Amino acid sequence: MASEFPDFRLGAVLATSFTGTLSERHGTPVERIPTPQRLVDWLAVNGLAVGSCTPAQLDLARELRESIHAAATAAALQKSLPKAAVRVINDCSFQGRAAAILTTKGTRLWRLSSPASVEDALSVIAADAIDIIAGERDGQLALCASATCRAAFFDTSQSRSRRWCDMNTCGNRQKKARFRANHGKPSAAAGSS
Ligand SMILES: [Zn+2]
Numbered sequence: 411m412a413s414e415f416p417d418f419r420l421g422a423v424l425a426t427s428f429t430g431t432l433s434e435r436h437g438t439p440v441e442r443i444p445t446p447q448r449l450v451d452w453l454a455v456n457g458l459a460v461g462s463c464t465p466a467q468l469d470l471a472r473e474l475r476e477s478i479h480a481a482a483t484a485a486a487l488q489k490s491l492p493k494a495a496v497r498v499i500n501d502c503s504f505q506g507r508a509a510a511i512l513t514t515k516g517t518r519l520w521r522l523s524s525p526a527s528v529e530d531a532l533s534v535i536a537a538d539a540i541d542i543i544a545g546e547r548d549g550q551l552a553l554c555a556s557a558t559c560r561a562a563f564f565d566t567s568q569s570r571s572r573r574w575c576d577m578n579t580c581g582n583r584q585k586k587a588r589f590r591a592n593h594g595k596p597s598a599a600a601g602s603s
Pocket residue numbers: 554555556559560561574575576580
């Protein structure tokens with residue numbers, strides 16, 4: 411894997427893992443799919459392998475990503491969903507072709523059309539976003555407690571008390587900040603994420 415790019419953050423929920431390819435939206439944004447090839451890599455890691463990606467398809471993917479982020483944020487705040495975002499999500503859901511496949515091991519795979527296109531993969535992500543925003547799955551949308559992040563994530567904890575979109579980055583950073591505050595150390599070397 412190319413180390414020149416930020417690592418992927420892998421989560422259990424496809425749609426919010428996808429919105430997590432951009433983090434620190436309210437700080438110094440970290441873009442994890444800066445090139446078409448990086449999107450191809452991300453899709454492969456998430457079981458949605460496609461052959462290629464054009465710059466226009468990367469733009470479409472990012473448009474879907476920000477639309478999911480906007481709609482999920484509105485849902486978390488119990489506000490009405492932004493119409494433009496809903497339209498993009500629905501268009502992406504409708505435009506691609508993908509079928510759920512049951513394996514003999516009892517797991518689910520996605521079979522995209524042949525040859526598999528970015529649009530096919532985006533349709534799976536859009537449908538996943540629709541599921542969680544529409545409340546079709548057990549869990550609740552919430553916003554990350556980090557002021558520089560505020561990412562929408564899907565809380566499936568029993569108590570619905572999860573605070574961070576990602577324990578390894580936002581949660582960890584907060585823990586370190588608290589530690590420094592408690593121990594009176596200067597906050598040097600905060601570093602970038
Ligand atoms: Zn966060």
